Amino acid sequence: MITKPTIDRIMEATDIVEVIGEFVQLKKRGANFIGLSPFVNEKTPSFTVSPAKGIFKDFSSGKGGSAVTFLMELEKFTYPEALKWLAKKYGIEVEETVEHKENREEDNRRESLMIVSGYAAKFFHESLLETDEGKSIGLSYFKERGFSADTIKKFELGYSPDQWEAFTGQALKDGYLEEFLVDSGLSVKRDNGSLYDRYRGRVMFPIHSFTGRVIAFGGRTLKKDKNVPKYVNSPESEIYHKSNVLYGLYFAKRAIREEDNCYLVEGYADVISVHQAGIENVVASSGTSLTVEQIRLIGRLTKNITILYDGDAAGIKASLRGLDMILEEGLNVKVVLFPDGHDPDSFVQTFGTSVFKKHIEDNKKDFILYKTDILLKDAGNDPIKKAEVIREIVESISKIPDSIKASVFIKECSNQLQIDERALLSELNKMRQAKAKKDGDKTFRTEPSVPDEPQFFDEPQEKLVRESDAQEKEIVRLLLLYGNKMIDWDGIANTYIGPFMIAELSDVEFDQPVCKQFIEIYCQELENGVLPEDQHFIHYPDKGIVDLTVTLLATKYALSENWYEMHKIMVPDEQANMKATILGAIFHLKKQKVGKILESLRKQLQTTTEAADQEILLNQYMHMKKVEKHISDYLGSVILK
Numbered sequence: 001m002i003t004k005p006t007i008d009r010i011m012e013a014t015d016i017v018e019v020i021g022e023f024v025q026l027k028k029r030g031a032n033f034i035g036l037s038p039f040v041n042e043k044t045p046s047f048t049v050s051p052a053k054g055i056f057k058d059f060s061s062g063k064g065g066s067a068v069t070f071l072m073e074l075e076k077f078t079y080p081e082a083l084k085w086l087a088k089k090y091g092i093e094v095e096e097t098v099e100h101k102e103n104r105e106e107d108n109r110r111e112s113l114m115i116v117s118g119y120a121a122k123f124f125h126e127s128l129l130e131t132d133e134g135k136s137i138g139l140s141y142f143k144e145r146g147f148s149a150d151t152i153k154k155f156e157l158g159y160s161p162d163q164w165e166a167f168t169g170q171a172l173k174d175g176y177l178e179e180f181l182v183d184s185g186l187s188v189k190r191d192n193g194s195l196y197d198r199y200r201g202r203v204m205f206p207i208h209s210f211t212g213r214v215i216a217f218g219g220r221t222l223k224k225d226k227n228v229p230k231y232v233n234s235p236e237s238e239i240y241h242k243s244n245v246l247y248g249l250y251f252a253k254r255a256i257r258e259e260d261n262c263y264l265v266e267g268y269a270d271v272i273s274v275h276q277a278g279i280e281n282v283v284a285s286s287g288t289s290l291t292v293e294q295i296r297l298i299g300r301l302t303k304n305i306t307i308l309y310d311g312d313a314a315g316i317k318a319s320l321r322g323l324d325m326i327l328e329e330g331l332n333v334k335v336v337l338f339p340d341g342h343d344p345d346s347f348v349q350t351f352g353t354s355v356f357k358k359h360i361e362d363n364k365k366d367f368i369l370y371k372t373d374i375l376l377k378d379a380g381n382d383p384i385k386k387a388e389v390i391r392e393i394v395e396s397i398s399k400i401p402d403s404i405k406a407s408v409f410i411k412e413c414s415n416q417l418q419i420d421e422r423a424l425l426s427e428l429n430k431m432r433q434a435k436a437k438k439d440g441d442k443t444f445r446t447e448p449s450v451p452d453e454p455q456f457f458d459e460p461q462e463k464l465v466r467e468s469d470a471q472e473k474e475i476v477r478l479l480l481l482y483g484n485k486m487i488d489w490d491g492i493a494n495t496y497i498g499p500f501m502i503a504e505l506s507d508v509e510f511d512q513p514v515c516k517q518f519i520e521i522y523c524q525e526l527e528n529g530v531l532p533e534d535q536h537f538i539h540y541p542d543k544g545i546v547d548l549t550v551t552l553l554a555t556k557y558a559l560s561e562n563w564y565e566m567h568k569i570m571v572p573d574e575q576a577n578m579k580a581t582i583l584g585a586i587f588h589l590k591k592q593k594v595g596k597i598l599e600s601l602r603k604q605l606q607t608t609t610e611a612a613d614q615e616i617l618l619n620q621y622m623h624m625k626k627v628e629k630h631i632s633d634y635l636g637s638v639i640l641k
Helices: 004-013 016-020 067-075 079-089 109-130 132-144 149-154 166-173 178-183 249-259 268-276 292-299 313-328 344-351 353-363 367-379 383-398 403-417 421-438 467-482 497-504 513-527 534-538 543-553 574-607 611-640
Strands: 027-029 032-035 047-050 055-058 158-160 187-189 195-197 202-208 214-221 231-233 262-265 282-284 304-309 332-337 486-489 492-496
Touching: 004 079, 016 047, 016 055, 016 067, 055 067, 055 543, 067 079, 067 543, 109 132, 109 158, 109 166, 109 178, 109 202, 109 214, 132 158, 132 202, 149 268, 166 178, 166 187, 166 195, 178 187, 178 195, 202 249, 249 268, 249 282, 262 268, 268 282, 268 344, 292 313, 304 313, 313 332, 313 367, 313 383, 332 353, 332 367, 344 353, 367 383, 367 403, 383 403, 383 421, 403 421, 467 497, 467 513, 467 534, 467 543, 467 574, 486 497, 486 574, 492 497, 497 513, 497 574, 513 534, 513 543, 534 543, 574 611
Parallel strands: 262 282, 262 304, 304 332
Antiparallel strands: 027 032, 032 047, 047 055, 158 202, 187 195, 202 214, 214 231, 486 492
């Protein structure tokens, strides 16, 4: 267990914008930051980060919390894992109350697979650098490819000895369980139950998660035997889903955000060579066809993708149709073709960084226009083929969600295809109508408009179904916002709002479970001599408490400054009359509780037959009605002042 002083140091050092910015492209909006949700697919940003409060809120998925919560939700970290990730990022030494071994005793299956993958990466890397076989075969190969010692270290490149059980035998000897060796794909089980190494005799390319942990491997053979597959990759596992992973993304994400562009290449060597040349915003789909999930990973960081093709014309034509889904996700796509005989790896190794960059700048072309050019050349003068090309190009344009951008491409392609723009527009509309019909003749739904500057604003966020929940949550909201502020009212001074509210509500029983838990925690902290602030609850280990806190503190709506500055419209501020705000909330809740008591008494009066019991209940009812009237009168006087 991580000690509290360590947790406090981590929380103090953590910049929530900086942390979340590693995973989501954020843009400044007023005092806060917005971006596209990393949890759901959306076209309009609803993900908001408040640096002042140290929280995020995703209004699409409903998720929210601190930087720790974000890591737990996105990367499926445990609470200690998230803290350790932050500690590593900010160079904080983690102190634990009990010595913790990252070993085989880990009871979390997913974590166990992570641990054994990390162990394997270390084993292969050491085999490459420290064994005669690794140096003569693996290291020589990497040096021939032009990879420096720093690059080899950075990407944790390795070598698997050309022996049946070199890795497996050592792992079992070191105490790693057979179950995780097999399930991670590192070892293969024979029919007789024994294990052997999957990657023997191969140079190793570890595949990292978004947060930098090794989750899988790609192994390349150096043998010339045609019966031996060139690459062997990790099978799917609980920690590795190839459709959700881009090779090199962990090393590229910062550069992608800074450059606002992502270079997409084909293989491991392309990524490493281009990265080594100082162009770090480069990733690969690791030999698989690009997936929607991978596109969305890039889309979290930038809306611009540049695809770097080698000179294989057949391969280019085969991949063109599949790239339409990039357009469908709303990303901008450019294409760069390298000369025959060159891929990004060989080109940058041969000509250097400056020539590589210049080639990209001089030869990049919008995907639609590039595709049009390629298909037109292939069609030649055949009118039938040309008609097919036109339909295919219009189909690609129909995938673009931005209607203005689509109309621009229609205009450009009309010139390139030498066909009337109106004919292309007509075909585009037919395709969109057909798609709508295919989707079930559903009425087109427009996305709800979202203000340019969604912000955190101190007011209740939801109209809850149950009035009791609403009133209880209002009390919690006020405690979060103003509990540490001093009272300066007529007749009441020199006390904090939080303890005052708790004392006034000592006779009130909270019904909503999370609100009740919140009040209990608040009271306990007060008894310990601590006046809890919002950060105490934002970083609280219980998810329910965190969700409640963030929901009450966050909103995507904010009042425009123009209301007053341009239109001189005054909007009431609850802080302007804090007495009315606080007392109003307290007595509204009490009134609601009294109403529940009255309803209970009414039901009892309807079912009670004994005269004596009826008299008692009636007296109680009349008394509570007087209490209700007193509260109502008081509320009226307070609110109207």
